[in-house]
Amino acid sequence: xxxxxxxxxxxxxxxxxxxxxxxxxxxxxxxxxxxxxxxxxxxxxxxxxxxxxxxxxxxxxxxxxxxxxxxxxxxxxxxxxxxxxxxxxxxxxxxxxxxxxxxxxxxxxxxxxxxxxxxxxxxxxxxxxxxxxxxxxxxxxxxxxxxxxxxxxxxxxxxxxxxxxxxxxxxxxxxxxxxxxxxxxxxxxxxxxxxxxxxxxxxxxxxxxxxxxxxxxxxxxxxxxxxxxxxxxxxxxxxxxxxxxxxxxxxxxxxxx
Amino acid sequence: xxxxxxxxxxxxxxxxxxxxxxxxxxxxxxxxxxxxxxxxxxxxxxxxxxxxxxxxxxxxxxxxxxxxxxxxxxxxxxxxxxxxxxxxxxxxxxxxxxxxxxxxxxxxxxxxxxxxxxxxxxxxxxxxxxxxxxxxxxxxxxxxxxxxxxxxxxxxxxxxxxxxxxxxxxxxxxxxxxxxxxxxxxxxxxxxxxxxxxxxxxxxxxxxxxxxxxxxxxxxxxxxxxxxxxxxxxxxxxxxxxxxxxxxxxxxxxxxxxxx
Numbered sequence: 371x372x373x374x375x376x377x378x379x380x381x382x383x384x385x386x387x388x389x390x391x392x393x394x395x396x397x398x399x400x401x402x403x404x405x406x407x408x409x410x411x412x413x414x415x416x417x418x419x420x421x422x423x424x425x426x427x428x429x430x431x432x433x434x435x436x437x438x439x440x441x442x443x444x445x446x447x448x449x450x451x452x453x454x455x456x457x458x459x460x461x462x463x464x465x466x467x468x469x470x471x472x473x474x475x476x477x478x479x480x481x482x483x484x485x486x487x488x489x490x491x492x493x494x495x496x497x498x499x500x501x502x503x504x505x506x507x508x509x510x511x512x513x514x515x516x517x518x519x520x521x522x523x524x525x526x527x528x529x530x531x532x533x534x535x536x537x538x539x540x541x542x543x544x545x546x547x548x549x550x551x552x553x554x555x556x557x558x559x560x561x562x563x564x565x566x567x568x569x570x571x572x573x574x575x576x577x578x579x580x581x582x583x584x585x586x587x588x589x590x591x592x593x594x595x596x597x598x599x600x601x602x603x604x605x606x607x608x609x610x611x612x613x614x615x616x617x618x619x620x621x622x623x624x625x626x627x
Numbered sequence: 628x629x630x631x632x633x634x635x636x637x638x639x640x641x642x643x644x645x646x647x648x649x650x651x652x653x654x655x656x657x658x659x660x661x662x663x664x665x666x667x668x669x670x671x672x673x674x675x676x677x678x679x680x681x682x683x684x685x686x687x688x689x690x691x692x693x694x695x696x697x698x699x700x701x702x703x704x705x706x707x708x709x710x711x712x713x714x715x716x717x718x719x720x721x722x723x724x725x726x727x728x729x730x731x732x733x734x735x736x737x738x739x740x741x742x743x744x745x746x747x748x749x750x751x752x753x754x755x756x757x758x759x760x761x762x763x764x765x766x767x768x769x770x771x772x773x774x775x776x777x778x779x780x781x782x783x784x785x786x787x788x789x790x791x792x793x794x795x796x797x798x799x800x801x802x803x804x805x806x807x808x809x810x811x812x813x814x815x816x817x818x819x820x821x822x823x824x825x826x827x828x829x830x831x832x833x834x835x836x837x838x839x840x841x842x843x844x845x846x847x848x849x850x851x852x853x854x855x856x857x858x859x860x861x862x863x864x865x866x867x868x869x870x871x872x873x874x875x876x877x878x879x880x881x882x883x884x885x886x887x
Contacts, residue, residue, distance in 0.1 A: 410804065547667035547828065563883070581881045584882065618803045620831035
């Protein structure tokens with residue numbers, strides 16, 4: 371088992387109101403497996419991602435990642451281990467320093483985590499670009515002058531730079547045009563099969579989750595209300611939350627009405 | 628159906644841009660119809676919606692004609708309601724919801740503030756906002772994204788326009804909220820007999836709502852026609868690509884060697 375999450379709880383206080391963002395959340399994720407995490411806005415998906423990435427602390431609960439008590443790691447040992455759990459977000463422009471070049475974005479994690487010399491890292495940057503289907507000449511481009519789809523490829527290259535065992539993808543393809551979205555999904559599946567990476571794939575779009583997930587977990591109001599094989603959740607949903615998500619996927623109506 | 632709007636040789640170039648954002652020969656819009664303008668980013672779909680609504684920036688250049696054979700050019704806010712993609716940008720954060728929805732009714736229907744606020748209350752009820760009376764005095768930040776978009780729809784309808792333009796109104800929202808908003812739009816347009824211009828990147832979403840489709844790619848109109856015909860027998864290869872790249876719940880998984 372790569373990742374096991376036990377009884378995570380997280381509450382936010384806003385003014386006098388208390389919101390339970392995570393309510394006793396437990397799940398496991400195996401090596402090379404994709405768990406799709408579905409749910410509407412405010413169901414707790416992104417809070418779960420942030421807790422796992424150690425961006426916000428949990429109130430209670432435990433996380434075991436690669437055999438370590440993940441939530442108690444701190445300082446240098448946390449920094450070192452972070453290389454193993456990477457992330458890709460929806461708004462890729464906001465996720466990058468706007469003045470950065472593609473090359474510097476990819477060099478940062480290598481410099482921090484690989485300990486290699488600058489010349490060797492340059493070769494690694496070229497290899498990474500090539501792996502995500504971008505020309506190596508892209509290293510000198512500004513992160514702002516490339517297209518949204520190309521930028522998401524750079525974000526994926528950055529995520530795989532440190533050879534992680536887990537990548538958390540939070541709505542990573544939601545803002546992309548459909549034709550580009552498909553090629554990014556294919557790239558992610560290829561990288562998984564090649565390197566055995568596990569994905570926690572967060573989306574409100576069950577059609578996307580079906581494409582890439584082995585299993586799907588459905589969240590509602592901070593709780594995981596249903597977990598199962600992707601096909602089982604789509605074909606025989608049990609919870610009202612899963613049924614609502616399935617009903618909401620737009621159907622392509624091609625017959626005359 | 629009667630012809631509402633006839634667009635000929637439209638070419639729009641934004642300030643400081645070398646290439647036109649939009650450049651095509653002809654598009655007709657029928658009164659009382661539901662036209663979906665479909666395209667990916669950079670296709671010119673928002674530019675077309677704004678051109679129809681006379682909402683292009685003043686420093687943009689446009690040539691060609693947008694003709695309204697049976698009426699004068701619709702005034703946005705009065706004859707034409709516009710709902711934008713991002714309700715947190717289109718609603719004023721320091722005005723109450725009541726003031727913003729009532730404003731159009733006060734200005735264009737010449738109602739008193741008292742009557743305009745009562746009208747606003749009815750509109751908030753029609754867009755199914757919970758507790759409309761209380762909502763009048765609340766501010767946009769107190770609502771969720773989906774509720775804010777309902778408020779923006781109510782504001783767009785305030786002056787009882789005959790045309791409603793909805794520009795990617797669900798793309799910032801989750802799918803369950805998207806489905807609710809599209810159902811609401813469907814109902815409002817049907818009840819009021821309005822002409823709907825629905826801008827989207829999602830051909831499947833458009834297929835459930837529109838009776839005519841206009842498909843744009845890089846500023847060109849690649850195909851237009853009755854929705855059922857375009858979807859069943861697409862003529863352009865681009866339309867076929869859009870249909871083929873639609874991912875539905877029954878599309879095959881991308882995972883190999885698995886039972887999922």
